[in-house]
Each structure stands twice: as structure tokens, then as C-alpha cells.
Amino acid sequence: MSSGEGGRHFHEELGRLKSQLLEMSSLAEELVGEAVEALNARDVERAQSVIRRDNDVDALEIAVDDACIHLLALQQPMARDLRLITMAMKISNDLERVGDHAVNIAQAVRHLAENPVYLEFPEIEEMARLAREMLSDALDTFVRADAEAAREVCRRDDRVDALHDSLFRILLTHMMEDPRRIGACMLLFLVSGNLERIADLATNIAEDVVFLVEGTTIKHGLGRPADESGAGAG
Numbered sequence: 700m701s702s703g704e705g706g707r708h709f710h711e712e713l714g715r716l717k718s719q720l721l722e723m724s725s726l727a728e729e730l731v732g733e734a735v736e737a738l739n740a741r742d743v744e745r746a747q748s749v750i751r752r753d754n755d756v757d758a759l760e761i762a763v764d765d766a767c768i769h770l771l772a773l774q775q776p777m778a779r780d781l782r783l784i785t786m787a788m789k790i791s792n793d794l795e796r797v798g799d800h801a802v803n804i805a806q807a808v809r810h811l812a813e814n815p816v817y818l819e820f821p822e823i824e825e826m827a828r829l830a831r832e833m834l835s836d837a838l839d840t841f842v843r844a845d846a847e848a849a850r851e852v853c854r855r856d857d858r859v860d861a862l863h864d865s866l867f868r869i870l871l872t873h874m875m876e877d878p879r880r881i882g883a884c885m886l887l888f889l890v891s892g893n894l895e896r897i898a899d900l901a902t903n904i905a906e907d908v909v910f911l912v913e914g915t916t917i918k919h920g921l922g923r924p925a926d927e928s929g930a931g932a933g
Contacts, residue, residue: 709774716766716787717842720794723759724838727794728831730756730801731897735827737805738890739819741812746805756798763791779911786907790841793900797834800893800900807886814883822866823887826894829859833901840908846915849908852901853917859898866891 730749737745767788770776776784833852840849870884909917 709770709776709780712766712770712774713780713783716763716770716784719759719763719766720787720790721838721842723756723763723791723794724834726752726756726759727797727801728834730798731804731827731831731834731894734801734804734808735824735894737808738811739824741808743809743812746808746812749805750802753798753802756795760791760795764788767791782911782914786841786911789907790838790904793903797897797900800897803893804890807890811883811886814886820866820869820887822862822869823891823894826859826862826866826891826898829855829862830894830897830901833859833898834904837901837904837908840905841911844908844912846909846912849905849912850917852905856898856902859895863891863895 730752733745734749736742737749767784770784771781833855837849837852840846840852867888870888874881874884903918906916906918909915
């Protein structure tokens with residue numbers, strides 16, 4: 700095979716890798732939405748569907764990892780292509796964890812549906828909306844290699860954190876006013892915590908996009924360029 704054919708084959712495989720990540724992201728985002736809809740409707744059957752379909756997310760993570768290992772072992776990519784492949788492995792792991800958080804929400808639905816003192820809060824719906832949008836937009840920035848848009852996704856995480864804190868105070872008030880609500884409130888706080896973690900994972904993906912595009916680490920408030928002699932060279 701000529702070097703031109705090899706290069707073309709390599710970039711075709713990179714394209715398939717991106718497509719797998721997008722499929723995985725779409726499914727993870729869908730499971731989050733379905734879990735929240737099951738919560739709002741107290742729909743145990745829909746919650747069970749979320750739990751079952753998480754296996755599909757797990758299978759896609761394995762497929763992405765296998766593709767990345769194949770590319771790393773056989774193609775020996777350099778510079779930005781190397782960053783892209785290693786980031787793809789990390790992003791697939793983050794998406795698998797998103798699926799796990801959707802399952803946690805679905806499992807809470809099964810208990811809440813049996814709870815006679817069930818409360819609904821707009822904060823949870825807003826957190827779910829923001830988390831899903833962040834997840835979708837983070838993967839979009841990955842596909843477009845748009846570091847500035849990725850930074851904007853990161854900034855939205857503060858809003859989700861604020862809603863999580865606000866909901867905690869509201870739930871605490873309800874528990875103090877009526878001890879019968881303690882069980883339901885604790886489960887709703889668990890749901891809120893899982894949505895907050897999904898937003899964190901979307902932020903992780905967006906931070907990885909900045910590193911991919913610029914070779915700059917922005918995690919933990921850092922903004923330094925990566926070592927030009929290593930993975931940061933592009």
C-alpha cells in the first residue's frame with residue numbers, strides 16, 4: 700500500500716471513530732432525557748428501558764476503545780492526530796459514565812413511583828435541559844474542533860451547580876417541614892446530583908476539546924500550553 704493510500708485509510712478510520720463517538724453521545728443524551736421524562740411521569744417501564752439500553756452505551760465504549768488502540772498500534776499517529784485518538788478514548792469513558800448516571804436516575808424513578816409523597820421541582824427539569832445541551836454542544840465542539848465554543852460550554856457548568864445548590868436548600872426545607880417527605884427528597888437530591896455530574900462530564904469533554912485544538916490545559920483553572928516536545932505539539 701502506498702503512503703498516500705495509507706494516509707487516506709488512516710483518515711477514513713479517524714472519520715469512523717468520530718462517527719462512533721457521535722453515536723455514543725447521541726445515545727447517552729437520549730438516555731438522560733428518557734430518564735428525566737420517566738421521572739416526571741413516574742413511568743417505571745420507561746425507566747427500565749433506560750437501564751436496559753445502557754448496555755448499548757457500554758458496547759460503543761468498547762468499540763471506540765478498540766478502534767483507538769488499533770489506530771495507535773498500527774498507524775503510530777503524531778502530534779494532533781495522537782491527541783485526537785487519546786482524547787477519543789477519554790471522551791468515550793466520560794460518555795459511558797453519563798449513561799451510568801442516567802441509569803441512577805432511572806433507578807430512583809422506580810422508588811419514587813412507589814412513594815406516596817412525591818414532589819416535582821422545576822429546578823430538576825432545568826438542570827436536565829442544561830446538562831443535555833452541554834453534552835450535545837461539547838461533542839459538537841469536538842467534531843468542529845472549536846476551542847472557543849468549548850470554553851463557552853465550560854462556563855455553563857456554573858449554572859447547573861447553582862441549581863443543584865438551590866435545590867438542596869429547597870429539599871432540606873421540605874424535609875424539615877414534613878418528615879414523611881424525607882425519602883422522596885433524598886431520592887430527588889440523588890437525581891439532582893447525577894444531573895450535576897452529567898454536566899461535569901460534559902465540561903470534561905469541552906476541556907479536552909480545548910486541549911485537542913490548542914494543546915492548552917484548562918482543567919482546574921489552569922491555562923498553560925502543553926509541553927511542545929510532547930503531546931502538545933501540533
